[in-house]
Amino acid sequence: MAALLHADVGRGNGHPARTDCGVCHLAGPNVDQDQASKLVSSQELLCARCHARAIEVSHPSGFAPKRSLPAEYPLDWKGDLTCSTCHLPHGREPGLLRGKKHGKDFCLTCHDQAFFRSMKDAGTSMVISGHLDVSRGRSTIDIDVHSLHCLGCHAGSHSDGGSVSIGSSGVLRHASGAAPHPIGRSYRDASKRGGFQPENQLAQKKILLSDGRISCISCHEAYKKEHGKLVVSNERSALCLACHAK
Incomplete structure (x- = not known):
């Protein structure tokens, strides 16, 4: 998952625009592929800073799914389904959804x-x-x-x-x-x-x-x-x- 996150970094005005890396990443401005998944808090709490109303009533997140998910929809290091299982944190497309479906x-x-x-x-x-x-x-x-x-x-x-x-x-x-x-x-x-x-x-x-x-x-x-x-x-x-x- 770290590789997938890292691949999205550095795309210009991708999401979230004009936000310092240290807001989410422990490594701050020095984020690399190995450190990309090390966050200052859970993804749910981080995403809720801007999307509180979406997080409040949404598909469940922050839990370990009982079934195997396709590789293109990654779990985090704990094996939990998170916001970035479905969304590209640094994407640019509307909705930031992974894939084309x-x-x-x-x-x-x-x-x-x-x-x-x-x-x-x-x-x-x-x-x-x-x-x-x-x-x-x-x-x-x-x-x-x-x-x-x-x-x-x-x-x-x-x-x-x-x-x-x-x-x-x-x-x-x-x-x-x-x-x-x-x-x-x-x-x-x-x-x-x-x-x-x-x-x-x-x-x-x-x-x-x-x-x-x-x-x-x-x-x-x-x-x-x-x-x-x-x-x-x-x-x-x-x-x-x-x-x-x-």
Whole structure:
């Protein structure tokens, strides 16, 4: 992997532009092929310095995969899948992806068709992008941008019963009729009126906010084999009580 990383160095205005080598590499400006993989921190933490929102909701990273990966998608020195397994840290192409495959073809390099067939939406939402990266732009609709990404597939008719609708008041309604809930609303503003758990406790309970707003990702996990699974079980209203005080 060190050789692959080193091969990308010195490409002019490659990613990350105008950044000192010492920000990521222990060897600082003296990085060579043998030292390229020695970083000041984990890749996830380093990449999150600029791409925090992408890292927050994305394909899992920083773990040892149970299956063998093709050689062109390298693991790090610990045998972990990292950001640079899929991305060229010093690349110049849009998305910095390794190889020439995109979308589902890219996913199928490591995953098989059965992996996607087992999902409620057959993997449709996952092959659009490996990240829910909300660093670009905003919508005129007053809901959070993570939820907008979800609505791109789930708004209206959905073949697997996962369709949702959202009214002018910002209340999202599931086709099943279960748990209508506002999205895109500031958790902090709601907390000021009382009846909510402290915001700093939410992450401990796997509740994510999108720019401080309640979002689809507050209750559902996106990048899981069981796509859309609740972040915690709602048995005895456990999920509801993660935000709402008794």
